[in-house]
Amino acid sequence: MRTLTLACVLLLTCGCVNAPAAEEDLGASPAEFAAGQTFAEEQCGTCHAVGAGTTSPVRNAPPFGQLGRSYPVSSLAEALAEGMITGHDSMPEWELEPDEIRGLLAYIQSVQRP
Numbered sequence: 819m820r821t822l823t824l825a826c827v828l829l830l831t832c833g834c835v836n837a838p839a840a841e842e843d844l845g846a847s848p849a850e851f852a853a854g855q856t857f858a859e860e861q862c863g864t865c866h867a868v869g870a871g872t873t874s875p876v877r878n879a880p881p882f883g884q885l886g887r888s889y890p891v892s893s894l895a896e897a898l899a900e901g902m903i904t905g906h907d908s909m910p911e912w913e914l915e916p917d918e919i920r921g922l923l924a925y926i927q928s929v930q931r932p
Contacts, residue, residue: 841886841927850924851925858882869929870931885926885930891927891930895919
């Protein structure tokens with residue numbers, strides 16, 4: 819288990835304009851998906867728009883529905899598992915297990931908008 823900072827993953831999307839490759843099926847179970855959605859809503863929703871087509875409460879926080887515009891959301895799995903460091907001090911750190919990462923990313927994939 820490693821400590822991760824989801825903020826830096828989300829902040830990596832700023833300024834990137836490359837077209838993403840096709841998404842990988844993460845194979846999340848319905849329970850993992852539901853847990854990922856709950857995590858996103860409870861832990862991320864105070865700053866980020868976590869639903870499809872919604873606006874982030876914090877102006878500079880990237881909406882989850884736009885993350886896939888830069889690269890496949892599934893490509894974040896390794897970065898989340900290894901943990902990342904960001905200069906964004908207000909972003910909390912969490913320790914997520916592989917099933918939690920799979921569920922969170924599957925949820926984020928589900929809210930992607932072109």
